[in-house]
Amino acid sequence: MGRNSHVDESGAFVETFVLEAKGEGILSGLRFGAKDLIDIAGRKTSCGNPTWGDTHPEAAANAVCVDQLLWAAATCAGKTVTDELAFALNGENFFYGTPLNPKAPDRVPGGSSSGSASAVACGLVDFALGTDTGGSVRVPASNCGIFGYRPTHGAISVAGVNPLAPSFDTVGALAQSPEVLSRVGSVLVGCDIPSHVDVGTIYVMEDAFNIVDPDVREALLGPLRLIEELFPGRARTARLEDIVEEGAGRGLRNWYETYGAIQWAEIWSCLGSWVESVKPQFGPRIAMSFELVKNYDRKGLSEAVSRRERYYQALRKFLRPTDLLCLPTAPTLAPLKGALGLDRTKGDYYPRALSLTAVAGICRLPQVSLPLASVNGIPIGISLVAAHGCDGFLLALLQSTLSELGSGGG
Amino acid sequence: MGRNSHVDESGAFVETFVLEAKGEGILSGLRFGAKDLIDIAGRKTSCGNPTWGDTHPEAAANAVCVDQLLWAAATCAGKTVTDELAFALNGENFFYGTPLNPKAPDRVPGGSSSGSASAVACGLVDFALGTDTGGSVRVPASNCGIFGYRPTHGAISVAGVNPLAPSFDTVGALAQSPEVLSRVGSVLVGCDIPSHVDVGTIYVMEDAFNIVDPDVREALLGPLRLIEELFPGRARTARLEDIVEEGAGRGLRNWYETYGAIQWAEIWSCLGSWVESVKPQFGPRIAMSFELVKNYDRKGLSEAVSRRERYYQALRKFLRPTDLLCLPTAPTLAPLKGALGLDRTKGDYYPRALSLTAVAGICRLPQVSLPLASVNGIPIGISLVAAHGCDGFLLALLQSTLSELGSGGG
Numbered sequence: 001m002g003r004n005s006h007v008d009e010s011g012a013f014v015e016t017f018v019l020e021a022k023g024e025g026i027l028s029g030l031r032f033g034a035k036d037l038i039d040i041a042g043r044k045t046s047c048g049n050p051t052w053g054d055t056h057p058e059a060a061a062n063a064v065c066v067d068q069l070l071w072a073a074a075t076c077a078g079k080t081v082t083d084e085l086a087f088a089l090n091g092e093n094f095f096y097g098t099p100l101n102p103k104a105p106d107r108v109p110g111g112s113s114s115g116s117a118s119a120v121a122c123g124l125v126d127f128a129l130g131t132d133t134g135g136s137v138r139v140p141a142s143n144c145g146i147f148g149y150r151p152t153h154g155a156i157s158v159a160g161v162n163p164l165a166p167s168f169d170t171v172g173a174l175a176q177s178p179e180v181l182s183r184v185g186s187v188l189v190g191c192d193i194p195s196h197v198d199v200g201t202i203y204v205m206e207d208a209f210n211i212v213d214p215d216v217r218e219a220l221l222g223p224l225r226l227i228e229e230l231f232p233g234r235a236r237t238a239r240l241e242d243i244v245e246e247g248a249g250r251g252l253r254n255w256y257e258t259y260g261a262i263q264w265a266e267i268w269s270c271l272g273s274w275v276e277s278v279k280p281q282f283g284p285r286i287a288m289s290f291e292l293v294k295n296y297d298r299k300g301l302s303e304a305v306s307r308r309e310r311y312y313q314a315l316r317k318f319l320r321p322t323d324l325l326c327l328p329t330a331p332t333l334a335p336l337k338g339a340l341g342l343d344r345t346k347g348d349y350y351p352r353a354l355s356l357t358a359v360a361g362i363c364r365l366p367q368v369s370l371p372l373a374s375v376n377g378i379p380i381g382i383s384l385v386a387a388h389g390c391d392g393f394l395l396a397l398l399q400s401t402l403s404e405l406g407s408g409g410g
Numbered sequence: 411m412g413r414n415s416h417v418d419e420s421g422a423f424v425e426t427f428v429l430e431a432k433g434e435g436i437l438s439g440l441r442f443g444a445k446d447l448i449d450i451a452g453r454k455t456s457c458g459n460p461t462w463g464d465t466h467p468e469a470a471a472n473a474v475c476v477d478q479l480l481w482a483a484a485t486c487a488g489k490t491v492t493d494e495l496a497f498a499l500n501g502e503n504f505f506y507g508t509p510l511n512p513k514a515p516d517r518v519p520g521g522s523s524s525g526s527a528s529a530v531a532c533g534l535v536d537f538a539l540g541t542d543t544g545g546s547v548r549v550p551a552s553n554c555g556i557f558g559y560r561p562t563h564g565a566i567s568v569a570g571v572n573p574l575a576p577s578f579d580t581v582g583a584l585a586q587s588p589e590v591l592s593r594v595g596s597v598l599v600g601c602d603i604p605s606h607v608d609v610g611t612i613y614v615m616e617d618a619f620n621i622v623d624p625d626v627r628e629a630l631l632g633p634l635r636l637i638e639e640l641f642p643g644r645a646r647t648a649r650l651e652d653i654v655e656e657g658a659g660r661g662l663r664n665w666y667e668t669y670g671a672i673q674w675a676e677i678w679s680c681l682g683s684w685v686e687s688v689k690p691q692f693g694p695r696i697a698m699s700f701e702l703v704k705n706y707d708r709k710g711l712s713e714a715v716s717r718r719e720r721y722y723q724a725l726r727k728f729l730r731p732t733d734l735l736c737l738p739t740a741p742t743l744a745p746l747k748g749a750l751g752l753d754r755t756k757g758d759y760y761p762r763a764l765s766l767t768a769v770a771g772i773c774r775l776p777q778v779s780l781p782l783a784s785v786n787g788i789p790i791g792i793s794l795v796a797a798h799g800c801d802g803f804l805l806a807l808l809q810s811t812l813s814e815l816g817s818g819g820g
Contacts, residue, residue, distance in 0.1 A: 039683070159675065167568075262474075269471045270570065
C-alpha cells in the first residue's frame with residue numbers, strides 16, 4: 001500500500017496530487033478532493049479495497065464529473081478514502097483507516113464518502129466529490145457538520161464512477177459553504193441557479209422524525225424553528241404513509257425494505273462476478289455484507305420494484321416544483337468508532353438510516369443536508385428534499401436564503 | 411469461438427439454452443432472448459467482442475432485469491448478438507455476423523440490439539431484451555418491422571448490464587405483439603397498466619420529419635393518418651426548435667451534437683481503461699469509433715451538459731402526462747448490408763439517426779417504435795414519445811388502442 005504514503009493526519013486522502021484547472025469558470029480558485037471510487041486519468045481507482053486496485057488497470061480518462069469541474073476552473077487536490085466498494089455508511093475502512101471527524105474525533109465521519117467529508121470538514125479542500133447510493137454523501141455530511149448534496153437520480157454523470165446499485169447510484173458533493181456547494185452542483189447538473197426562488201410548502205415528515213433518537217429529535221427543533229422563520233407560513237406537518245397511502249403504523253419500514261431488496265440484488269449483479277472470480281481480501285464488515293447480498297433471495301424483487309414505482313409516482317404527483325420535504329438526515333449522532341459492529345442487519349442503525357435516505361433514493365429526488373444542529377457539540381443534519389428534476393431550485397435556496405447559515409451548527 | 415456453435419440460420423443467437431420460468435406471473439408461456447450485453451449467471455457476457463469475454467469472468471448472477479422476467483414466469487431461450495460493446499446502429503458484427511432481417515434479407519437488422527430484433531422478427535422468441543443508448547432498440551425495431559420500447563431513463567434496472575454511456579443507457583424490449591411488449595414493460599418498470607387512457611395532444615414534430623429520406627416521409631403519411639383516425643382531433647404540428655427556443659433552422663443538429671459530446675466522453679470514461687490496458691481485437695468499424703471517442707476534446711462538454719439540461723427542462727414543462735410527441739424512428743429504411751462504411755462521421759446516416767433518437771435520450775423520455783409503414787415491403791417505424799415517468803401511459807396505449815395494429819406494416 002505505497003499509495004497510502006500521502007495520508008496526512010486527517011486520514012482523508014488516499015493520495016494527494018494536483019490536477020490543474022482548465023479554462024475559466026465559476027469554480028476558479030476552488031480546490032476539491034474526489035472519492036476514490038471516481039476515476040482520475042493515469043491513476044488506479046482502488047474503490048477502498050487494495051485487491052480492486054490490483055485487479056484493475058489505471059484509469060484511461062477522468063470520470064466525466066471530474067472533467068466538468070476541471071473545465072469550470074476548479075483544481076483537484078487528490079483522492080479521498082471510501083468505504084470498500086462504497087458499501088457502508090460507517091466510514092471505517094479496514095485497509096485505509098477512519099478519516100478524522102474533526103468536530104467529534106472519537107466518532108466516525110460516516111461513509112461511504114468518508115474521506116471527502118473529512119477533507120471538507122478539516123478545511124483541506126473547498127469541496128469534495130462523493131457518491132451517494134443509500135446516503136453515502138448525506139450521512140457523512142450530517143456526521144461531520146457540513147453541507148451535502150445528492151442530485152436527482154441521473155442528473156449528474158456517473159461515467160467513470162464504479163457502480164454499486166445503479167438504480168440508486170448518484171454523484172454528489174460536500175462543502176462547508178452552501179454557496180460553494182450550490183455552484184458545484186450547478187456545474188455538475190448543468191443547470192442555471194435563479195437568483196430568487198419562491199418556496200411553496202415545506203412538508204415536515206412526522207413519520208421520519210419519529211424514527212430518530214430522542215436527542216436528535218430534540219436538537220432538530222431549533223432548525224425547524226429556523227426554517228419557519230426563513231419561510232414564514234410555509235411549513236406544515238405531513239406523513240409519508242399518507243402520501244403513498246400505504247404502510248400505516250410501520251414507520252418507514254416499507255421504504256427500507258423496498259430499498260434494500262433492490263439494492264442488494266443490484267449490488268450482486270454489479271459486483272458479484274468480481275467477488276466470485278477474484279476472491280478479494282475484504283475487511284470483516286464488508287465481507288459479511290457481501291455474503292448477505294450473495295445469498296439474497298430475489299423472489300421478493302418484483303414486489304419491491306412495483307412498490308418503488310408506486311412511491312415514485314405518488315411523490316411525483318404530490319410534490320410541486322417549489323415544494324420541499326423536510327426530514328432528519330440521519331437517525332443518530334455520528335456513532336462512536338467501532339460501535340456499529342460487523343453485521344449490518346444486527347442493531348437498528350442501518351435500518352433506520354436507510355429508511356430516511358431511501359425517500360430520496362426510491363423517489364429519485366434531490367436532497368441537501370444542512371448542518372444546522374448539534375448535541376453537546378456533536379453535529380447532526382437536517383434535510384430538504386425537492387421535486388424530481390428541481391435541482392436548480394434546491395441549489396438556488398442554498399445560494400440565497402440558506403447561504404446565510406454558513407457552515408452552521410456543530 | 412466455440413460459443414458460436416448454436417447460431418441457427420437467423421444468426422440471431424450467440425448461444426441458446428433454457429432458463430426456466432420461476433413462479434407464476436403475467437409472462438407465463440412467453441420465451442425471450444437477452445442481448446449479449448446483459449448478464450446470465452454462470453455464463454460469459456461477450457458484449458459482442460471475443461476479447462471482452464476472454465478478459466472477464468463468468469457472470470455470478472443474472473442481471474436484475476433478467477430475474478424480473480423469470481420471476482414473472484417468462485423463459486429465457488438464449489443470448490442474442492450485439493454490436494461490439496453496443497457501440498453501433500448497424501447490426502453488423504465483425505465476429506458474430508449480421509443477424510437476419512427477415513423482411514429485408516439484403517439489409518441490416520440494425521443495432522446494437524441486432525440479434526434481439528432478428529430473433530423476434532424471425533419468430534424465434536416472443537420478445538427480447540435489448541439495450542438502448544442512442545437508438546439500439548428503436549432503430550432495429552424500425553429496420554425489422556417490429557415493436558420496440560425504450561423506457562424513461564432509470565426506470566428499468568441496468569444492474570448486470572455492461573455500460574456504454576450511463577447518462578443515456580437504458581434496458582428496453584422488442585416484440586411482434588404490442589400487447590406482449592406492454593406486459594413486458596410493465597414487469598420491468600413495475601408499473602400498472604390502466605385499461606383505459608385518454609390522450610391529450612399528439613405533437614407531430616415537423617423538424618424531425620424534415621430530416622428523413624423522402625421515401626420514408628412519404629411512407630409515414632399513412633401512419634400519421636392512422637394516428638389521426640385513432641385519436642381524432644388530437645394531432646397537431648409542432649417543432650422541437652420552438653419548444654426548446656433554440657437552434658432555429660439547424661434541423662436537429664443541436665440535439666445530435668449535444669448527445670454526441672456527452673456520449674463520447676462517457677464511453678471513453680467507461681470503457682477506455684479496458685481498451686488501453688487490454689488492447690482488444692476490434693472489428694474495423696468499432697476500432698475507428700473508439701479512436702474517435704479516445705481523441706474527443708472534452709472542452710465542449712460543459713456546454714453540452716448545460717444544453718442537455720435546458721432541453722430536458724423545456725420538454726418537462728411542455729409535455730403533459732397524457733401528451734405525446736410523434737416522430738420518425740429512423741431517417742432511412744434499413745441500410746443495405748455493408749453500405750454504411752466504417753467511419754461513422756462520414757456520410758449522414760449516423761448524424762440523422764442520432765438526431766432523432768437523441769430527443770428521448772436527452773430528455774430522458776420513454777418511446778415506442780411502431781411498425782406501421784413500409785416502402786416496397788421494407789419496414790420503417792414511427793415513434794411515440796411520452797412525458798418523463800409516463801411509461802405506464804405509453805404501455806397502456808400499446809395494450810389498448812394500438813394493440814389492434816398487430817405487427818403492422820412490412
